[in-house]
Amino acid sequence: MELRLYNTLTRQKELLTPIHPGEVRMYHCGPTVYQRPHIGNYRAFLFADLLRRVLELAGYQVLQVMNLTDVGHLVDDAEEGDDKLEAQARRDQLDPWQIVERVSAAFFADMEALAVKPAHVYPRATDHIVEMVAMVERLLEQGHAYRVGDNVYFDVHSFPNYGKLSGNRIEELEAGARLEINSEKKHPADFALWKSDAKHLMKWDTVFGPDGFPGWHIECSAMARKYLGDHFDIHTGGEDNVFPHHECEIAQSESVLEGPFVNLWMHTKFLQVDGGKMGKSLGNAYTLDDLSKRGFSPLDYRFLMMRGSYRNPLNFTWQALQGATEARRNLNDFRSRLAAEAGVTLVDLDSLHVDSAVNRTRLAFQAALSDDLNTSEALAALFVLRNSFIHGKLAAAEYSAALALLAEADDVFGFLDPVIAGGLTDAAIEQLLVARTEARAAKDFARADAIREELSAAHITLEDTADGLKWYRG
């Protein structure tokens, strides 16, 4: 299974050829842990999870790193020295470190609820000050950076390729509407590697002075290098990261390394809400709790995210989420109905007859994912299989294989409900069904419904079909 992935750097789909055969190493820009991430943030993290799962499906061994930014990024102008973490700390009258712990815990709980496979490392910026300082020192030695007092800046003119990721040109950045006035920088486009401010709460005593903290971009360069090596395969983030964050990472890292840094850059488009932007001030920066208040599970949201392309904006509406919920339920039911009839045969999907319906679905599924993670089309393939089952066009002999394929698909999508083990025995169920039939015959519908509720609570679904009563687990 070969993968073709869209590279922001080259603006085209490229065949993935890992640096180390059989192994893919990747880095994802994670959350800034000053506030619980909203569903828009999770779009990017769900993408990272999807990518990892597809890579694993394709047989690669994956090393996945997602950072937690737990040190302040400046909110206003550099002079204010105010960062999001510290501002939040002031609002909550908490220590910034406490905020970090609280939000990180919420983040990991959300990720688990979303069925995200944990990355192999979640490094925190504040645990890697030493690595960052070393990198900044090296840039100074190389002449890529310069000091002004206790601050250190990267000299963008020292890196000829500055702008290659975003398409920005240094001259245009300078001519931009948002001029930096009164800066100590040599050039407005130069960016901070290390800053100092005695008023900062999170600060470190280093060779650059007693009150320093890292610049906005150096943390990812330093941590990626530590855990993934100098040159690795994939780096992802939201579209907002392209510039300046990833552009600056490239400048720093390729300067220090004097060689390549990342082969493939991938970026997710933003989630929109009701056709417009999402924002706290707009009141539509929903969290998973907001969804659950309306009766939706995190997996419903996960499913919704898989229905569109990560490279296109996705419009979140409650109606769309409702639609995703119903669709997900139908796929769950499909699995249950197959399970009720398939028996327990184990199927090796690799040995299916090439022309079998399940094998054709599998090929379509994999081909879609291989083409820059076309989840929409991959999902459609599963529904086509479901349709042929419903229309009686899927041979009973293929039920076990179909079930196995659904399991494989769910290894990638991860949105099906966990399979319930145990519960009522068949005999107990049959007994309840007899009681329900009697109640119905006696027009005691309240009792009949009560029995159905009881079965439903035990994850048994009933169908009064023309052929009689059917039931299945799920």
Place this chain on the structure above:
RNA sequence: GGCGACGUGGCCGAAUGGCUCAGGCACGUGAUUGCAAAUCACGUUAACCCGGUUCGAUUCCGGGCGUCGCCUCCA
């Protein structure tokens, strides 16, 4: 001012220079029913606007309008 993206039926959305625009949801009619739920059958609805290229454009090019991202931390 500069860089980039998007605009498909009631909703969410793929693919695509012509062959039915996938799939899902919703909706309508019917079957089965307890004028319930679930299930099943059948069915309806499109491409922001204006030019251009082309035998032919939703798909390519240009312009307009709208939306989104970046140039300030941000998925």
